Amino acid sequence: MYRIIISQIIVICTFVFTTHNILAAGWEDENTPISFKLELLPWEEATQLIPKKTKFTLIDVETGLHFKVQRRAGNQHADVQPLTVKDTKIMKNIYGGNWSWKRRAVIVLVNDQMIAASMHGMPHGAGALQNKFPGHFCVHFYGSTTHRLKNEDPIHKLMIMKAAGKEKAYLYTLEPDQMIELLTKAINMRDSYLLKTIIPHGGTSACFKEQIKHVSYMSLLEPAQNKKDAGYFLAEVPVQAAFYSKKYGKQNKKFNIILTRYNVADGWQIKDISLCDELDIPRNINE
Incomplete structure (x- = not known):
């Protein structure tokens, strides 16, 4: 370019x-x-x-x-x-x-x-x-x-x-709340390029990639909750979103977006949403 x-x-x-x-x-x-x-x-x-x-x-x-x-x-x-x-x-x-x-x-x-x-x-x-x-x-x-x-x-x-x-180097410096703030703006502005920038090609669950296509509006609710789990760092960011589910139709719910990183030197990566289990969408990217 x-x-x-x-x-x-x-x-x-x-x-x-x-x-x-x-x-x-x-x-x-x-x-x-x-x-x-x-x-x-x-x-x-x-x-x-x-x-x-x-x-x-x-x-x-x-x-x-x-x-x-x-x-x-x-x-x-x-x-x-x-x-x-x-x-x-x-x-x-x-x-x-x-x-x-x-x-x-x-x-x-x-x-x-x-x-x-x-x-x-x-x-x-x-x-x-x-x-x-x-x-x-x-x-x-x-x-x-x-x-x-x-x-x-x-x-x-x-x-x-x-x-x-x-x-890419700049995205690596962002905290979970900042990443999700960008995500909410990308969704609310229907900005497909920004979505592709924030959500990587690999590592993100199939459920998240499928469900995010049907979100029409999203807002950040509270600061992220960080913890360490099974050798990697995990953050859960609560959001409110209006979306469509094939299983339940139109929905307006609060749920968590999950981000992970493997050490403090890595950047945070959007991984999953807490709704995956109830939406009946495969969680594994290869499923």
Whole structure:
């Protein structure tokens, strides 16, 4: 994916570079006057690079598509607008033709610098440019906070780490409550990419993977209860969820999501739900 992104940057800058292996940590060409190195910059530094009215490029990490924007406002993150009608169309294409609050990992290209960031795709508030975009949208950097709650948005933070190539390492640092907070947001926003990021391909029970498909809403109830069992660490996080079961139909219940890790140096992994026994779904992933 970073090969695609760098190729887009080459086109944008109208320079022709020798092909390189692109690493998430960064890329530099010592034979040219421009150095592209992907940086995870805190908001206090990023905001200095893109003061209000600055025009820069956003590159979507997943698709490699890019479009130009202008920063219009924002004190703890950047409130930006697509620069032209063409840029609005590209942005909408990135979101599959529908505006959405879903966060996406992006790279900010300004001058000769690349900065890891996150954007959402929902027009809101005021807009000043003639671009057929009804308002502005938000771009978050490392340490950015929201206008209303004045705290870091956990999904924006995960997407910023994804843009920086540090997503897996970041997930490893999260406590059980933080993991389930991300899970609830992914479910409530119908964000399939985020679900795939949080729930690994292996190690999670068949029951959990099957039942989570039918959950329409979930909320975190209480802090996790941690304990050690049979040589590994286990945490149970209580949640309330609305879901559908083939056996019982529509349900609204409280239950525990179970996470495990084998030692304190490992990251927590979502494993199971306490409803598996009564839902008549195989618990083993291979069943």
